[in-house]
Amino acid sequence: MRKVAESTVSPGSLDRIVLTAIVVHILAHLAQMPLSNTKASTKSLTEANNKAAYRNSIPYLIGAVANLLSERGARLYREAFDIGLTEWRVMWVLGHEAPITAATASHIMGTDKGAVSRALAGLDRRGLVRVTSNPADGRERTIELSTAGWRLHARISAVAKIRKKALLSIYGAEERALLKELLARLLDHIPRMDDDAIGCLPTARKAENARMGRATRDKRSSDRSTAA
Numbered sequence: 001m002r003k004v005a006e007s008t009v010s011p012g013s014l015d016r017i018v019l020t021a022i023v024v025h026i027l028a029h030l031a032q033m034p035l036s037n038t039k040a041s042t043k044s045l046t047e048a049n050n051k052a053a054y055r056n057s058i059p060y061l062i063g064a065v066a067n068l069l070s071e072r073g074a075r076l077y078r079e080a081f082d083i084g085l086t087e088w089r090v091m092w093v094l095g096h097e098a099p100i101t102a103a104t105a106s107h108i109m110g111t112d113k114g115a116v117s118r119a120l121a122g123l124d125r126r127g128l129v130r131v132t133s134n135p136a137d138g139r140e141r142t143i144e145l146s147t148a149g150w151r152l153h154a155r156i157s158a159v160a161k162i163r164k165k166a167l168l169s170i171y172g173a174e175e176r177a178l179l180k181e182l183l184a185r186l187l188d189h190i191p192r193m194d195d196d197a198i199g200c201l202p203t204a205r206k207a208e209n210a211r212m213g214r215a216t217r218d219k220r221s222s223d224r225s226t227a228a
Contacts, residue, residue: 070085073085073088073163076159080159081156083156084122086111086116086118087119087123089109089111089119090109090119090123091145092153092160093105093108093109094129094149095153098143098144101143102143105143110187120143123149127146127148128146128148128152129144130143130144132144
């Protein structure tokens, strides 16, 4: 009976189950990691969240983990190094790929180009990056870390490595490798998704029509009340 039960689980379903379990684990661990400004209510809030049905949603879990990491990271890097989270992420990219354009950095980070450009402007004002114009195209500029930028990069990287070790301490080596594989596959898959087509599906149109219908009825009701 055990073999029959196991054979009914497809590889894709198993991946989703494993990813959900792993991300739930990270989310619970993040809420318990100490931070100077963490409030005493965190524990009760975490316990309530653990019982919530929405924790079965992978998109929610990934978004919540990303939000928690960003919020806590922004506070940490601002207090310790007087640098914003987006600025540090740009520096991290430049530590791996340089010289590159702002558009390339934006693509690697999966972030809006405007946010990257603002972060680069701040880094440039502090002398942490070196900007060079392309002789063949004056509109294109490439960016790389300056000497001062590399020094700050080394200091922040040391803290980031400690933070990563603390974050992933709840997993063994095999679990960390699996988590990286699953997230990498998801990252590669997202650009191939056709959100416009999904929005045109009959179920999506039906939901939107229902929403518009409710809005129209509410407006008519409001207009009648005003006329009265």
